[in-house]
Amino acid sequence: MEEATISILAFTKHQPNPPPPQLGIVLLTCGKLTNKKILEELELNKKLLKQGGVPPLSTAPLAAVPGGSLPNLLRDLECCLEEVETFGTRAKIRLEQYPTPAHLAACVLHTIETSFGDISGRLVADLGCGCGNLTVGASLLGAASVVGFDIDPDALQVFESNRHNDFDGLRCPDDVEAVLCDVTSSVISSRWHGVFDTVIMNPPFGTKKKGIDLEFVKVGLQLAPVVYSLHKTSTRNHIVKKFEGRCQVLAQLRFNIDHSYKFHTRDSVDISVDLIKFCKK
Amino acid sequence: MKLLTHNMLSSRCIKGVDVGYPLGIQAKDVKISEVGFNNEFVSRIIPKLDWNTLYNAADSLGHAGDLPQTLIEDFENNEEFLRKVHHVLLEIEVIDGELVCPETGRKFPITSGIPNMLLNEDEV
Known part of the structure; x- marks a missing residue:
């Protein structure tokens, strides 16, 4: 994995759906931005936001922020997630398996927790959990219990070894587990609809199987009142139109894909991917 | 598979199955592990659970202990009771065994703690 995998690029705004004030926290949690160039870019982005435009993609990677001043929690989380084993050479393209990079997973989870309080003490589902990067991350952030769902038995085998990793004695994510299933089939009893507190996911982007990304969102909204999901920025307009009034683009991030296939x-x-928060009506 | 997860799973994914709940458990290997107790979470989740399913699952594994067969009142302030529920929900884990569809008898294997709910094409 390259060192500078992603950067929080910009905070975007969809006109009818302005971001809540807490969004500023996302910036804070990603380290004190002492780098002048980054600060200037953020200023520029803010101006653009006021004008209603979507800010340009930043080119400065977060890992280049000098001084290593990330808050401990975020840094620790990222370090742990670096240890999470992933698909390696066994990734399956028909399932669009791309591991969520540690830095991106850490930023996303930390944002969900610090801005919205939707991880700690919560019952969390991870749809299309793969090897469990987000599942393990949510557990490390104090989720009461996390259940990952995935269709790929090979990925879940890696998931099992990850859940028994003690991350250098920090914590063994014993309170997570996995179910091997087709996320879009009805394996959850209808009386469990709405029982989960939070759904997190890095779903297939729908490049190979059209519409699968939004099918995952629909299943997520059956399980929990709130879904945090990663989507290709190029599909933003489509998604925002489809879920008008029920979704909010929280951040635009850079997803680094290693030479996997x-x-x-x-x-x-x-x-470029968006972190989108979906809510029930 | 923890009993929390058993409580949510159904076999209504099978063609022709309406409810498919609760799934029977045939356990070959059960592990007990310690998980941190969260008072607030347990009392919040109890009203959402299917209590009968939880009790019967624990009972079929021989781990119901003195868990009451029907849900007691005012459980929020009863830490002793909440700890029992916590134990049954999160600390008992079926490592090896099978889940059984109540309507068709179709078996779903549990291997290394992971229930396999995948179906063949002709079952969907």
């Missing part, structure tokens, strides 16, 4: 011609490529 044979058809990738470059060693590593960045794609």
Whole structure:
């Protein structure tokens, strides 16, 4: 994994749905931005936000912020998630398996917790959990219990070894577990609809199987009142239109994809993804 | 598979199955592990659970202990009771065994603690 995997690029605004004031916390949790260049870019982005435009993608990676001044919690979380084993060479393209990079997973989870309080003490579901990066991360942030759901038995085998990792004695995420199933089939009893507090997910983006990303969102909203999900920025307009009034783009992030598949011609490529919060009506 | 997860799973994913709940448990290997107790979480989750399903699942594994068969009142302030529920919900884990659809008898294997709810194409 390259060192500078992602950066919090910008905080975006969808006009009919302005972001809540807590969003500022996202910035704070990602380290004291002492780097002048980054500060200037943020200023620029803020101005653009006021004008109603979507800010440009930043090019300065977060890992380049000098001084290593990330708050301990976020830094510890990221360090632990670096240890989470992933698909390796066994990733399956038909399932669009791309591991959530540690830095991105840590930022996303930390934001959900510090801005919205939706992890600690909560019952959390991770749909399409794969090897369990987000599942383990949520557990490390104090979730009461986390259940991961995935269709791939190989990924869940790695998940099992991750859940028994003690992360250098910090904590063994024993309060997580996995179910092997098709997320879009009805394996959850209808009386359990709305019982989960929070759904987190890095779903398939729908590149290989059209519409699967939003099917995951719908299942998520059956299980919990709030769903935090990663989506390709290029699909933002479509999603915002489809879930008008029920979704909010919280942040635009850079998702670094290592050379995972044979058809990738470059060693590593960045794609732009949105962290979107979906709510029931 | 913890009994929390057993409480939510159904086999209504099978074609022709309406409810598919609760799933029977045939356990070959059960592990007990310690999980941190969260008073607030347990008392919040109890009213949302299917109590009968939880009791019967624990009973079928021989771990119901003195858990009451029907849910008691005012459980929020009864820490002793909440700890019992916590134990049954989160600390008992079926490592190896099977879940059984109550309507069709279809078996779902549990291996390394993970229930396999995947179906064959002709069952969907």
